[in-house]
Amino acid sequence: MLKICFSQIEVEPGHPDLNFSKMLQAINEAKANNADIIIFPEMVIPGYLLGDTWEQTSYLKDCLSYGEDIIAQSNDICIIFGNIAVDWQKKNTDGRVRKYNALYAAYQGKLIQPEKSPYPFAIKTLFPNYREFDDSRYFYSLQSLADELDTSVDDLLSPMKVNIKGQELNLGCILCEDGWSDDYNFSPIDILCKNYKLDMLINISASPYTFGKNNKRHRVFSKQAKDNQVPLIYVNNIGIQNNGKTIYTFDGSSTVYDKNGNIIACCPAYSGKNNYINLNSNEDYTPLPIPQNDDISNIYQALSYGIKKFLKDIHMKKVVIGISGGIDSAVASALYVNIIGKDNVTLINMPSKFNSETTKGLSSQLAHNLGCQYAIVPIQEVVDFTVNQFEHTDVVDLTTQNVNHLTISSFVKENIQARDRSARILAGMSAAIGGGFTCNANKAETTVGYSTLYGDQSGFLAALADLWKHQVYDLARYLNKEVYKREVIPQGIIDIIPSAELSAEQDVDAGKGDPIKYPYHDYLFRSFVESWQKVTPEDILTWYSENTLEEHIGCEKGLVAKYFSTAKEFIADLERWWNLFTGMAIAKRIQAPPILAISRRAYGFDHRESQNGAYYTRAYKQLKAKLLGETA
Structure with a gap:
């Protein structure tokens, strides 16, 4: 019987010093609890989504240095962790130094070398070159190494052997995508289990949250454990990481499956802590229920966690939100108030002549329900001034000296309103209070550009822009019922027809709304x-x-x-x-x-x-x- 600690820590991308400190604390706690093995996530020292930071030689050396310090901590405990590996004598296909996405295992101060590997670490085999991932840009795969050596993955992929408490263990160690092999022409897990008798499979991952993905993972990993009759330990990190334009939450949800494919241990999502299990590869365990990850509560949890972490990372404590009486700005307001508190959120209603008494009243009611600072800043006078200024501005053709006068269309007037609200009022107000203002767009609007550049398209974060409109409504009902347990988002906002209210053709009281x-x-x-x-x-x-x-x-x-x-x-x-x-x-x-x-x-x-x-x-x-x- 082995006591295994799977450490679901929060990884700070680009800060190996902070990650090392967290790992050191987790290792000391695991030692105090007499754990035999501690397992950390993929790329736990450097972080994963780093962009071209991977091209900084000094950063690579720093990560390797912290890795050496972790290896030195492996007296009386086996430490398994992810880090960058570098072969300074070789180059990747891009001409830069050869880098591997690697899994290290250390015991008694020494690295454990996979049986057939030319290196003292396991190398990621399958690269997820889709979605947010860009592994082939930076790393060299085990598949590429096999091709270079004129051999096969079968000849390089091998377990790590370690003797703990007199037990000779064969650890099948893989990295993240190596466990998601259905769409590839071979399976690293199948190769390992076909060629070796394993005592356990270990999958270290840096796997971002995706709505519904955990349910699929449970099906895939449970089947792998059951088909091969070997326990499987999946360890993922928490935190947020980004590649500039898109921010991802990492939910952890680390899980242990027994040889029958049953879940026997599972970490709560977004919880950074050490978790322990006494594992015998031949023992039958009482199954735990499969966690449900496909309802609006999971979306709420991911959004709340992601917004909170992002605000902390950019050192923003105060937020300004333009509210219209519509559903998107109402949901954004309720989310931010719940995360940073009502005293740090300022709501602003910016009516023009097209805004109805209905939506102005709903905006006021929302602000009252949330207890926020609230301001009404009418825009019609400034919009009229801008339109008048444009229409009375001489536009001179310097070649012919002809003078033209602009005619401002209804569509242009709509955009002037949107830009005045964001570029003038929200930007100015957020600067005045030392904060930022939000973009409240949903995914349907983002898909077809139903927004105004430098207007409602602006903001420091578009927290709802990956939610379809029906999900925004679901979230509004969830916030009322489960989070606040009262009607903070007025039912009138949920019931009213969605409308930008930028012209008479979008009169909500007449039942006129968005073209979508x-x-x-x-x-x-x-x-x-x-x-x-x-x-x-x-x-x-x-x-x-x-x-x-x-x-x-x-x-x-x-x-x-x-x-x-x-x-x-x-x-x-x-x-x-x-x-x-x-x-x-x-x-x-x-x-x-x-x-x-x-x-x-x-x-x-x-x-x-x-x-x-x-x-x-x-x-x-x-x-x-x-x-x-x-x-x-």
């Missing part, structure tokens, strides 16, 4: 960005012609017929939003604030895109002509 039909467009837009195989208008039109669209995108049945009476209307709507999604919306997303990732594909570095304009395939054009009775 969220019950349908949430799901249409989601198919554009979150599907593993990206959906295009060709796919959408094919499903529409087959009357299977709602089934494929997951929206409520009957909505297509409700919103579109003819194929012509449906196609016009599809092309309107596709043109925006692949057009101006990209430019807006490039200039948008950082987004807190929740979904399987968040905007920013997670969803890489270029400004190439809309494109329609030949098959789409042919099907469109057929549906419209035209000649392609």
Whole structure:
């Protein structure tokens, strides 16, 4: 029987000194508790999402130095941890020094070398070159090393042997993606278990939170343990890391599976602590229930944790939020108040002549319910001044000396309002109080650029921009019922039609609102960005012609017929939003604030895109002509 400590610590990316201190504290505690093995997450010393910090030689040396200090702590306890490994004599394919994403195991002050490895550490085999990951840019894989040595992964992938308490142990040590091999042409776990008799599998990870991902992980890792009849220990970190445009929370959720695939130990999400289990590879354990990770409470937990950590990292203590009487700003307000307290949140309502008494009243009610500082700053006078100034400004052609006068359209006036609110009032007010102001955009708006550059697109963080509109509503109800346990977000805000209130055509009292039909467009837009195989208008039109669209995108049945009476209307709507999604919306997303990732594909570095304009395939054009009775 071995006492194993799996240490779910908070990793501070780019700060190996802080991570070393946390590891040292965890090791001392594990020793005091007579643990035989302590396991830390992947890249626990340097952090994982570091961008081109990986190109700094001095940083690499610093991480290796702290790694040596951890190895020196392995007297009477086996320490397994992730760190960078460097072969200073070789180069990666980019011409820089050879780096490996490595797993180290140390005991009695010495490193344990995998049986067939040329190095005293295990090397990550499979690289997740998708979503937020960019491993091949920085690291060299075991697969690449095998190719270089003219051998196979089978010949290099081997366990680590260690004698603890007189027990000879074969530890099958892998790193993160090596356990997610379904879409690869081989499985590191299968290779290890086929070639060796293992006493346990150990997967150290740096795996960001994604809504619903933990449920899949439990299925995958449980099956691996059961199929190979060997316990599996999964150790993940907590904290937040980013790649500039996208911020990820790491939820931990470290788990131990017995040889039958049952969960026998599990760390609470976002809890940084040592966890212990007495493990016998042949023993049957009482299974624990599978944690549920796919409801709105998990989204709330990820958002709250991510916002709190991000504010701490950027040293921001006060926040200004522009509130409109709509659902997005209301949910943002309730979240921030719960995280940093009502005294640190200032809510500002900025009405124009188009804002109804209804929404102005709901804004006041929200502020009263939350107990925040609240200000009303009307914008109509300044907007009128700006429009008048533009219309009376002479624009001179210096070649012909002709004088032109601007005519300000209704659309431009809408944007002037949005920019006045953000660039003048919110930016000025946040600077005055020594804080920042939020971007309250949701994912549907972000998808099609339903926002104003330098207006409501601005802010220090877009905390809700990875949530679809229906998730924002779910979160509002959850905040009322489960977090505040009272109605802080007025029911009127939940019930009112969503509207920007920037013109008479968006009069909420007349039932006029946004052009986005969220019950349908949430799901249409989601198919554009979150599907593993990206959906295009060709796919959408094919499903529409087959009357299977709602089934494929997951929206409520009957909505297509409700919103579109003819194929012509449906196609016009599809092309309107596709043109925006692949057009101006990209430019807006490039200039948008950082987004807190929740979904399987968040905007920013997670969803890489270029400004190439809309494109329609030949098959789409042919099907469109057929549906419209035209000649392609």
